[in-house]
Amino acid sequence: MKNIAVIGAGTMGNGIAHVFAQSGFNVTLIDVQEEALERALGTIGRNLDRLIKKEKITTQDKTSTLNRISTSTAMKEGVASANLVVEAATERTDLKLSIFKALDGAAPADCILATNTSSISITEIAAVTERPELVIGMHFMNPVPVMKLIEVIRGYATSNATCIAVMELSKSLGKIPVEVNDYPGFVANRILMPMINEAIITLHEGVADVHAIDTVMKLGMAHPMGPLQLADFIGLDVCLSILRVLYDGLGNPKYAPCPLLVNMVTAGHLGIKSGQGFYVHTAGTKELVVAPNFR
Numbered sequence: 139m140k141n142i143a144v145i146g147a148g149t150m151g152n153g154i155a156h157v158f159a160q161s162g163f164n165v166t167l168i169d170v171q172e173e174a175l176e177r178a179l180g181t182i183g184r185n186l187d188r189l190i191k192k193e194k195i196t197t198q199d200k201t202s203t204l205n206r207i208s209t210s211t212a213m214k215e216g217v218a219s220a221n222l223v224v225e226a227a228t229e230r231t232d233l234k235l236s237i238f239k240a241l242d243g244a245a246p247a248d249c250i251l252a253t254n255t256s257s258i259s260i261t262e263i264a265a266v267t268e269r270p271e272l273v274i275g276m277h278f279m280n281p282v283p284v285m286k287l288i289e290v291i292r293g294y295a296t297s298n299a300t301c302i303a304v305m306e307l308s309k310s311l312g313k314i315p316v317e318v319n320d321y322p323g324f325v326a327n328r329i330l331m332p333m334i335n336e337a338i339i340t341l342h343e344g345v346a347d348v349h350a351i352d353t354v355m356k357l358g359m360a361h362p363m364g365p366l367q368l369a370d371f372i373g374l375d376v377c378l379s380i381l382r383v384l385y386d387g388l389g390n391p392k393y394a395p396c397p398l399l400v401n402m403v404t405a406g407h408l409g410i411k412s413g414q415g416f417y418v419h420t421a422g423t424k425e426l427v428v429a430p431n432f433r
């Protein structure tokens with residue numbers, strides 16, 4: 139594999155383009171918004187500068203990495219010579235299904251079509267294509283250049299050959315791939331989201347305050363950040379929508395989202411992206427300030 143197309147140049151897409159290009163692949167980064175592409179190139183440049191500062195790469199490495207990335211707003215042309223497409227567009231089922239239908243017609247017949255979805259069924263996405271054996275989940279973690287794990291998700295019809303190719307490719311990026319099957323939440327979110335939800339229920343029931351809950355999990359379980367801080371980082375709207383996928387897909391009341399989480403999302407308190415969640419987030423400071431609602 140040499141040519142990679144990445145669909146969606148947001149938080150995840152820019153990181154995915156970065157790691158492929160830094161590992162020597164030619165990358166076409168595709169988005170419907172020209173500004174998203176410009177922002178992504180800016181972010182990649184700054185992240186590469188950080189690696190230069192840490193003496194992990196040279197300025198020459200930065201130049202050649204950036205030279206391997208081209209951008210496009212035309213998906214059809216952008217994927218025409220791809221060996222692998224990694225889709226990292228907005229998390230909406232209707233959008234992903236229409237993208238995969240279009241990709242199936244535009245990408246070469248032997249091109250593997252991967253999705254970075256956090257929660258949508260790989261099997262459902264594969265079913266809209268004529269090549270379900272070549273469709274797979276490639277779930278990178280945020281921030282992509284830093285996090286080692288790739289959760290490789292086999293849809294019901296994904297072939298062994300596709301799975302082996304994606305596992306090997308992931309290793310060539312310096313990542314550690316783990317193979318899992320396609321059930322709601324896969325493994326990462328099936329375990330993480332109920333933990334976050336339980337932390338919110340613990341807060342809602344008044345068992346402990348925000349700071350206490352996060353401190354117990356940080357110092358007691360050696361987690362790098364507490365579950366409430368992590369929820370703010372992921373986005374409370376994202377947590378809620380993944381919990382709903384688990385609840386609907388597995389039919390077990392233990393996945394029911396905490397009413398406090400539902401209220402916060404309805405009120406627009408989404409965590410870092412809106413400036414407030416369980417904590418107040420001010421650009422340029424790392425101090426953890428508990429939000430007024432929880433003081």
Ligand SMILES: NC(=O)c1ccc[n+]([C@@H]2O[C@H](COP(=O)([O-])OP(=O)(O)OC[C@H]3O[C@@H](n4cnc5c(N)ncnc54)[C@H](O)[C@@H]3O)[C@@H](O)[C@H]2O)c1
Nearest residue numbers: 146147148149150169170174226227228229254255256280
């Ligand atoms: N943010 C995370 O922490 C995280 C972690 C793992 C997986 N994911 C998954 O990665 C995917 C992307 O998430 P994100 O956080 O980067 O989203 P984002 O909102 O930051 O970026 C999505 C990008 O997709 C673009 N887009 C929308 N429709 C498109 C189309 N038809 N063609 C091309 N581009 C299109 C948007 O313009 C936007 O730039 C989602 O499936 C999400 O579930 C996110």
